[in-house]
Each structure stands twice: as structure tokens, then as C-alpha cells.
Amino acid sequence: MTQTLDESTIFDDKYNLDLCIKTGRFSCIYHCTDKSKGDKYLAKFIDLRSFTINDNDFINTVIVDECQRLQRMTHKQIANIYETYILSQQIVCLVYQFIEGNNLLVEIVNRANAGYIYSENVISYYMNQIMEAIDYCHKSDIIHGNIRAENILMSNNKSEGVIKLCGFGRTLIQNHFKQSCVHYYETNNLFNLLPNPYMAPELHQPNAVFTKASDIYSSGILLLTLLCGSSLHFDPQIDFFSIGEKIWNGISDITKELVLKMLKPKANSRITAHDVLNHKWLSRQRTTRFR
Structure with missing residues (x-):
């Protein structure tokens, strides 16, 4: 379920961030763990500030719509997105299924x-x-x-x-x-x-x-x-x-x-x-x- 959040600490309430496994020009990927269940996931953070996107309406409509569209993709060869968070600092967080192997x-x-x-x-x-x-x-x-x-x-x-x-x-x-x-x-x-x-x-x-x-x-x-x-x-x-x-x-x-x-x-x-x-x-x- 896509969640639009006002404070990044809400994400922190649910997940523990572990090892950072990849950093890019405007994103990074972490291993993370569900605090209550202990399940492992991958969390990808995308910094929209890299794109000089300052339109809150855009963030709350287009980005949310696209997140929901990605979440609806269900295919065995696509890494499933379980949750997305839109953080107050214009950072999108995609929570993926945990994948053990290398790229x-x-x-x-x-x-x-x-x-x-x-x-x-x-x-x-x-x-x-x-x-x-x-x-x-x-x-x-x-x-x-x-x-x-x-x-x-x-x-x-x-x-x-x-x-x-x-x-x-x-x-x-x-x-x-x-x-x-x-x-x-x-x-x-x-x-x-x-x-x-x-x-x-x-x-x-x-x-x-x-x-x-x-x-x-x-x-x-x-x-x-x-x-x-x-x-x-x-x-x-x-x-x-x-x-x-x-x-x-x-x-x-x-x-x-x-x-x-x-x-x-x-x-x-x-x-x-x-x-x-x-x-x-x-x-x-x-x-x-x-x-």
C-alpha cells in the first residue's frame, strides 16, 4: 500500500536500516528489516531534489500514481514492491522483496x-x-x-x-x-x-x-x-x-x-x-x- 508520509521517522518506526549495498547519482539501496516480523527487505531511496522537482502537487499525484502503478506489477521476474513512502524531504522510498544474490x-x-x-x-x-x-x-x-x-x-x-x-x-x-x-x-x-x-x-x-x-x-x-x-x-x-x-x-x-x-x-x-x-x-x- 502506498503511503504518503509527513515525517521520515514513520518509516524508521517500522524498519531497521542495515547495510547500504549500492549508491548511485541520486539513489541508494539498503538492506532493511521489519522490526515487528523480522522479515528482510530491500529499501531504495530516490532523492527527487536531484531533479529540481519542487512541485508538491506533482509529488503527491504523479509520483504517488507511478508508485501505485509499479506496485500493481506482479510478475515472477520482477522484484516486487511491497510499500512506497513519500518522505517530507522529497525522498521516495521503495520497499522491495529481499533478494539474496548479486546483480x-x-x-x-x-x-x-x-x-x-x-x-x-x-x-x-x-x-x-x-x-x-x-x-x-x-x-x-x-x-x-x-x-x-x-x-x-x-x-x-x-x-x-x-x-x-x-x-x-x-x-x-x-x-x-x-x-x-x-x-x-x-x-x-x-x-x-x-x-x-x-x-x-x-x-x-x-x-x-x-x-x-x-x-x-x-x-x-x-x-x-x-x-x-x-x-x-x-x-x-x-x-x-x-x-x-x-x-x-x-x-x-x-x-x-x-x-x-x-x-x-x-x-x-x-x-x-x-x-x-x-x-x-x-x-x-x-x-x-x-x-
């Missing part, structure tokens, strides 16, 4: 450091779950806007763990912008200062907005990252990503086909989340036991 980026790095990458069978197992969550969002007219390995959580630290999509912070402020949410992020330095390979090409244009097609592009980069076993770096000389020939040649043709369809430079040429799920690489391996 997918940590898993990729750990495996790379150990000298190996995921097999295509394991990758297809993960991508099926990720795309099911994204397809669910898109059918609900929800654009994620920030799909990346860091926002994919593992239910545990085993390869067969269930995937959970999180990181819906941008969704909360999407309706605040009459034109370009992307332009606002850029002019206020709210994006990471490093080049972001997950951003679709059209998002670098004036008045760009996050769309379902840009979510697909980000998902394609995520797929390519899993296949390569490392973060990607855009190479302007070839207008694509710098990928070792040995790695690219080691990817099956059917998988390359899907990657290229998801990474079409023109947004209206990309396949949809539904089409990704029905692509033969994912559909044929959906019932195959991975190794």
Missing part, C-alpha cells in the same frame, strides 16, 4: 576473473526470464528506461537462480517531463559521466525520449555483454562495438541474428520484446536444460 554485472565480472564466460544455454536461460519481464512491462505500457546488468538481480548466487528485474527509478519521473526526459538527464549531469553503451542511438538526439524500442536496444547490449563476458566499448570508426574477432566468431549464427535485430540503429526497425521471446534461439532452448 548480473558482479556475476559477469566474477566469471571473467575466473577465466570463463557463460555458455549460450545459460545465457538463453537468463535472457528468457529478462525478456519475459520486459514484455510484461511493455504490455502494461511501462518503459523501464534503464536496462543494464546492474539492474538484473539473481535470487541466489547459483547459475540456476531466478532472475529479477529492478531499477525502475526513471519510471517514477518519466511523466514529469513534457518533452525529453533524456535531455533533462544530460543537461543536469544525471547520467553516469562515463559513456553508456546501453543507450540506444536515438537517445543521443535532441528531444529524445525513452521508448519500448530503446529498452530493446539496451536488452540487446545486455545480451551481447553476456556473450562476450565483459562490458562493451563503442567504436565510432566501425559504428559498432569493439568485439574481439575470436569472441564474435565463437557466437552461434542464430544468436548473432537475434543480437543484430535487437541492435538495429533505427528504432522502428528493431524487433519487439514479444518477437525476441519468439525468436528461434530463445524459443528452442526454453525447455532445454542448460549447463
